Amino acid sequence: MGVPAEDSAGHRARLRERLLGNGGDALLDHELVEYLLALAIPRRDTKPLAKALLREFGGLAGLLTADADAIRRVPGMGDTSVAAIRIVHAAAIRLLRANVAERPVLSNWQALLDYLRAEMAHHPIERVRVLHLNTRNMLIRDELMGEGSIDEAPVHVREVIRRAIDLGSAAIILVHNHPSGDPSPSRADIEITRAVAEAGKRLNIAVHDHIIIGTQGHSSLRAMGLI
Structure with a gap:
């Protein structure tokens, strides 16, 4: 049995308020994924799907760095929701790469490691x-x-x-x-x-x-x- 539309809308509004009021740390990993998926598939209760994705890929890092085809194989994931996951990863990689490029690499070693881990660790x-x-x-x-x-x-x-x-x-x-x-x-x-x-x-x-x-x-x- 699905979640009533008004309950789902209220839940998402509360997630949004916590996110905007207190930042990303105010949300658990599954809540971050749940809200992201809600933007892609707004008429669906996305909490079960978010939890299923995190189980499948072993956590947030594994999900965000997973191959698009692997994400698509999870029941309930279509091209729009897969693209939502992949765009977050692409944006994060560009941010981390920019941090590496702005200073000499040898004096910016931690930024380099952060970028490489995000780009390659889960491939x-x-x-x-x-x-x-x-x-x-x-x-x-x-x-x-x-x-x-x-x-x-x-x-x-x-x-x-x-x-x-x-x-x-x-x-x-x-x-x-x-x-x-x-x-x-x-x-x-x-x-x-x-x-x-x-x-x-x-x-x-x-x-x-x-x-x-x-x-x-x-x-x-x-x-x-x-x-």
Whole structure:
């Protein structure tokens, strides 16, 4: 049995008042999703759907970073409601990326990690990004260089270095995610990092770090003394 329209409208009005009066922290995760979905499908009680989505994807972060097709497979989700979820993620990523771009990366490290976690931690397949920096360590390009299976993405040393030359990069940061959630570096991760660093050294292109992102955290090969 559905929720009466007047009760649903009153509930949404109360959520809106709490949101506008006290900010997002005034709402629980399922209430945030519930209100977002209510904007997309206004004639429906969206609380059960919001809770189902959070269960399916393990929480708010997993939902907002989920693939559109995966969200669409949840009963009750159509293109409009899927788009509502995806637009929130897109806006958040742009905000976080802007925070990275406004200051030298090495003195803005936490902002970089926040951006990379939001962009990559929950992605279901492995992706490799290369962040290109100028002589002031400002971000000049953030590029996806490879995409692989659930646990492997190809990285080609020559392609990474050639692209750095093309962009006039003074330094680069390698980044990839581990879909398993464990950010611990593999032997292959260490070997490819050292190969790129050696090739870059000959051309005065520094490799500042190789960051591995997972749902359980991140690893920095530089901090671990592996490069």
